[in-house]
Amino acid sequence: MAGTTYTNVKEGNTFLDHITEKGLDNKSIINRFDKVSGEYNEALRSVDFMGPRSLAGILAELHPSDRENVRVLDLAAGTGLVAIELKKKGFVSTDGLEPSEGMLAEAKRNNLYGRYICDMVGENTFDIETDTYSAITMSALSLEIFKKLPVKALEEMARVVKPGGHILMTQYDFAFDSEVLKASLSNLEDRGVWKLIEMRPVPDFTKGKDGLVSVHQVLK
Numbered sequence: 001m002a003g004t005t006y007t008n009v010k011e012g013n014t015f016l017d018h019i020t021e022k023g024l025d026n027k028s029i030i031n032r033f034d035k036v037s038g039e040y041n042e043a044l045r046s047v048d049f050m051g052p053r054s055l056a057g058i059l060a061e062l063h064p065s066d067r068e069n070v071r072v073l074d075l076a077a078g079t080g081l082v083a084i085e086l087k088k089k090g091f092v093s094t095d096g097l098e099p100s101e102g103m104l105a106e107a108k109r110n111n112l113y114g115r116y117i118c119d120m121v122g123e124n125t126f127d128i129e130t131d132t133y134s135a136i137t138m139s140a141l142s143l144e145i146f147k148k149l150p151v152k153a154l155e156e157m158a159r160v161v162k163p164g165g166h167i168l169m170t171q172y173d174f175a176f177d178s179e180v181l182k183a184s185l186s187n188l189e190d191r192g193v194w195k196l197i198e199m200r201p202v203p204d205f206t207k208g209k210d211g212l213v214s215v216h217q218v219l220k
Contacts, residue, residue, distance in 0.1 A: 009207045012046030015039075016206065020143040026120065029142050030099050033078075037102035040079050047206040049081070051139035051170045054202045054213050056085035059135055062166055062215075067091050073133045073160060075121055076141040078103045080112035086137070087112075095133075097126065121145065123152045131162045138169045146171050147178035151187050158193050161218045167194065170213040172205055185214070194218050 019032050036043070063070050067090035074082045077096030086094055096113035098104045099120045107113060119126060121141060136157050141149075146169075157167050175181070176199070188194050194216040205211025 009047055012043050012206070015043040016047065022144060024144055026099075026122070026145065029144065033100035033142075034102035037079065037100065037106050040103065040106070041081065044081065044206075048204065049140075050202050050205050051211065052081040052085040054170055054200075054205075054211070055082055055137045055139055055168050056089050056091070058168055058198075058200065058213055058215060059086065059091065059137065059166070060089040062135070063091075068093070070134045071095075071132065073097060073128070073136045074113070075136055075138040075157070077107060077113065078139075080107035080110060082137050082139050083107070083112040084110075097121070121149070121153050121156075123150055124156075126156050126160060128160045130159050132160050134162055134165045136161055136165075136167045138167075140171055141169075143171065143175055146175050146181065148180050149184050151184045154184055154188050155193070158188060158218050158220060163218055163220055165218050166197070167216045167218065168213060170202065170205070170211055173201070173210045173212045176212055176214065185216075188216075193220050 019036060070091055072086060072091055072094040074094055074096045077098040080096060083094050083096065094113055095115040095117065096107055097117040097119050099118060101118055104116050104118055108116060117127065161167060189196060197215040197217050200213045202211035202213060
């Protein structure tokens with residue numbers, strides 16, 4: 001894919017198909033993101049990717065004032081597209097967690113995060129203190145990883161968010177139909193760790209394909 005110029009939706013979708021190929025293990029997924037980090041933003045512009053704008057807009061609704069004091073953790077931060085949109089809304093205290101060193105390097109070039117954390121979203125424990133953030137955003141975590149998110153990953157999200165804070169996740173609408181994901185999401189709800197506030201549709205999440213934003217409030 002390296003060296004490709006993305007000028008239309010077809011080329012952008014080919015790019016997305018490449019980095020979201022079914023059956024890839026986590027290491028292979030990260031390697032692919034490393035290799036395409038320099039062209040990632042251009043490819044997503046070609047499909048008018050709505051994920052970052054959707055998350056920033058909803059978080060702004062949840063925080064109508066004092067946004068400069070709202071500390072946000074952007075999971076699967078990539079090149080920092082969510083941070084760019086958050087800054088437009090007045091959120092200036094954002095850290096990024098991303099497993100691809102190549103993607104994080106792109107974000108660093110633009111000075112988009114306070115802290116750059118190279119880590120996965122999965123069975124691991126984050127190197128982050130409990131109750132650090134007011135909110136988490138997660139825009140289009142790699143599809144194969146998102147559909148199989150374990151309970152531990154969601155517990156870690158809830159752990160680092162203050163009680164009353166919010167966790168916003170966005171992906172293609174069909175990704176939320178995963179039985180593994182639905183079971184993990186329900187597990188935390190049944191245990192009173194968080195509650196679902198909203199599942200908001202995102203028409204044309206990428207051109208021709210719809211998405212959803214899930215909004216959970218941490219209760220613990």
